[in-house]
C-alpha cells in the first residue's frame with residue numbers, strides 16, 4: 001500500500017477550516033503563520049488528516065500552502081455571501097481529482113476509516129503530492145459546500161481577526177470567533193469609546 005491509497009479518516013466538514021485557520025489574524029498587517037515549512041505541513045496533516053508518514057517531495061510545501069489559500073478564498077467568498085470564483089472552483093475540482101478517492105470502509109484501530117484508491121495522475125501543481133497529503137481536508141471542504149452551499153460560513157467580525165467558522169447558532173447570528181476573545185474585546189472597545197466621549 002502506498003501513500004496514495006492508504007486508509008484515511010473522515011473529517012467533519014467544518015474541519016477544513018482548521019487548515020485554513022493555520023494562518024490567522026489575517027486582517028493584521030502581519031498575520032500569524034503557523035506553518036513555516038514542509039515539516040510543519042507534514043506534522044499538521046499527520047495530526048489532523050491521518051496522513052501516513054511521507055518524505056516531502058519537491059514543491060510539497062508551496063503546493064500545500066497554495067491549496068490552503070485556495071480554500072481560504074472559497075470559504076471567505078461564501079462567508080461574505082458571494083459566489084465562489086469560477087477559477088477557484090475549477091482549481092478545487094482539479095485538486096479533488098488528483099486526491100485519493102473514498103471507496104469503502106476499512107477497520108482502523110477500534111474504528112473505521114475510508115479505504116481509498118489513487119486519484120487521477122498527479123500532474124502540474126499536484127505532482128508534489130499535496131492533494132494526497134491533504135485529501136481528507138479537500139473532501140471536508142467539498143462536503144461543506146455540497147451540504148448547504150456553505151451558507152453558515154462566517155468570518156469573525158473583528159476586522160483584524162477574520163477567523164473562519166461555521167455558525168451553529170439556531171438563528172444564525174454568531175458574529176465572533178470567540179465571545180471571550182474578539183467579542184469582549186469589541187465590547188470593551190465600545191465601552192472605552194463611550195466613556196471617553198462622556199468625559200470629553
Ligand SMILES: [Zn+2]
Nearest residue numbers: 156161177182
Ligand atoms: Zn475573532
